[in-house]
Amino acid sequence: MARRLAALAAALSLVAVVPARAEDKPVLTVYTYESFTPDWGPGPRIEAAFERTCACDLRFVGLEDGVSILNRLKLEGASTQADVVLGLTAELVPEAKATGLLAPSGVDLSALTVPGGFGDDTFVPFDRLDLAFVYDSEAVEDPATSLDALVNGDPDEKIAIQDPRTSTPGLALLLWVKAVYGDRAEEAWTKLSRRILTVTPGWSESYGLFTKGEVPIVLSYTTSPTYHEIEEKTDRYKAMRFAEGHYRQVELAARLKASPHADLAESFLRFLVSPEVQSILPVTNWALPVAATAEPLPAAFGNVVQPPKPLEIPAEEVARQRSGWTEEWLRAMARR
Template sequence: MPCINRFSQALALGIGLGLFASGATWAEDRTLTIYTYDSFVADWGPGPKVKEAFEKQCGDCTVNFLALQGGVDILQRLRLEGESTEADIVLGLDMNLMAEARALDLLVPHEADLTPLNLPIDWDDETFLPYDWGHFAFVYDSEALPNPPSSFAELLEAPEDLKVIISDPRTSVPGLGLLLWIKHLYGDEAGEAWQQLNRHVLTVASGWSQAYFSLFMNGEAPMVLSYSTSPAYHMAMEDTDRYQAAEFEEGHYLQVETAAITKAAEDPQLAREFMDFILTEDFQRHIPLGNVMYPAIDLGDELPEVFDRLIEPEGFTFSPEEVQENRRAWIREWLNASSR
């Protein structure tokens, strides 16, 4: 009988150790896959520091960023993969893509507390959680263009030798932002506005990184479609005021960037932990100079002082539903104007 007891005890101990080892392996394998865009995960972007901070907080998880070119690519990847997507979270869909993403029926409520939000507009969406915001703007090189346009109308009417770099609205979130900016300002006359602007377009880049870093920063043109916050990076990291955003008297189109959880999330609890983490200082402090946008919460004294030196334009938007309903027609309008 003692031998049987010892065997039973050894067996129980072995099973217990096996379960413990299995549990340890499961803990080590807690991986959160996040689809986002390339600049977010760049060495200078917020991604690496966000990953480090969240992994320190969760203790036994790994954040795996999968970088795509931009928000439009994230939406397209989600549409193609459907319920088999590998993404637990998609981070980088701005408010102009929200309605189309929602229509895929692949996302679930974030359940995060929205109380900390500090945005220029009201927000109560249960699926999409904001993590930053800003305004689209034309950034100019003050050495090459000491007197930039002060309105959209002035840009359109400028001499043809003033060249700008823009992004494709079919593939780029800033490109889509420009499309909506012009449509909001010019309405039924947007096609004519595009024809005027096209006289100044040096090239249409596929995405923001190509437009800004590959072309504008190499001096290909004195103006580029970007964000009103872009000069903050140059002021803080390069100690230069050379690059500024032109403030247009008609106002600027507002962008809010969001994150959402997919139905396919393997560990929904971990995904929601990350969503809660988004609206904390440990995430948000990396936004101003990492993503070069305004944080979604009030950082107080942690907001870099260079943000006090940026333009503060009037902002406006279409609703996500208006964008969903009209985006293809407005893109066709742009294509038709560009072919003339």
């Protein structure tokens, strides 16, 4: 009997050990934008690949869009549950650093190829995109060839855009208009507002309206038609090429100073620029890589519209002026 009880106790102790070890697995929480996390997005594939190497549980928290991530960090402060933030853009770097919540990345960026260059001790670029207005060629007969033509175009031909207060493409459009029109930006917004059917909090909502046929033009990226070409075998959707140039976005990730998993967070940042992830991002996030890929890009990427020039406003100026430029936009939208 004593031997049986001892054997039973030993067996029970082994059973107890298994969940305890599972519970001890560190959880790395990554705040990102909502289109990163679905089954068709890059999140699940990156999660599976990283978990094969980290002995951890990688969890993505999807927020509306990139600016929403920064807003969430400001709201939560040092009590944030995030270990990493993924999806801010270069324009937001000064504001994000000003929170005091972020730590140096520890990642060597010297091998990255970011047009115009990027050097920072905190943020790690993981992909890049050029903003574009994407249109349905079965609904739009005469696509605009300049931002000015779009602004002054047919008000009955509607457009969906994103809110610059919550969305990084929405913010990029705010800066695009400012870069082209300068002091006349509010006037341009007033004209463009006649064509805007809706302003959504994030990219997913407006692009969903576009693919459902509820609006013929949407603010997106030059690479968006590539998704339809590869996944849906159609060239119906196209990106307008504007003579003034297109606003460029570089997407970034950073780790939180208060994270209890500093080494793990640094490993994840380094993993984002690995050949494996750089091959995943183009065909799931539909963005261009910033480092060497494990596989060549699909041939359809050769059809991506090449802007005549990239447009950018220095991040420090954006940090100083964003509030005032947003007020210009709000006044114009109120006149619709």
